[in-house]
Amino acid sequence: MSDTILSVLMLTGVVLTGGAIYVLRTGDRRRALLMFVAALVMFANVAVWLVPVK
Numbered sequence: 001m002s003d004t005i006l007s008v009l010m011l012t013g014v015v016l017t018g019g020a021i022y023v024l025r026t027g028d029r030r031r032a033l034l035m036f037v038a039a040l041v042m043f044a045n046v047a048v049w050l051v052p053v054k
Contacts, residue, residue: 006046013042 020035 002049006049009042009046013039013046016042 016035016039020032020039023035024032
């Protein structure tokens with residue numbers, strides 16, 4: 001189950017990054033920045049979940 005959640009988070013982060021680049025090219029800088037931040041939060045969540053615990 002957790003593998004599926006991590007995969008969905010990674011895919012969503014990639015899609016948000018691509019969407020932010022598209023929105024940035026159309027000229028809406030604030031929305032693009034918010035999309036980048038959301039993607040970074042998703043990538044950070046995946047990184048935290050993958051850190052090995054002793």
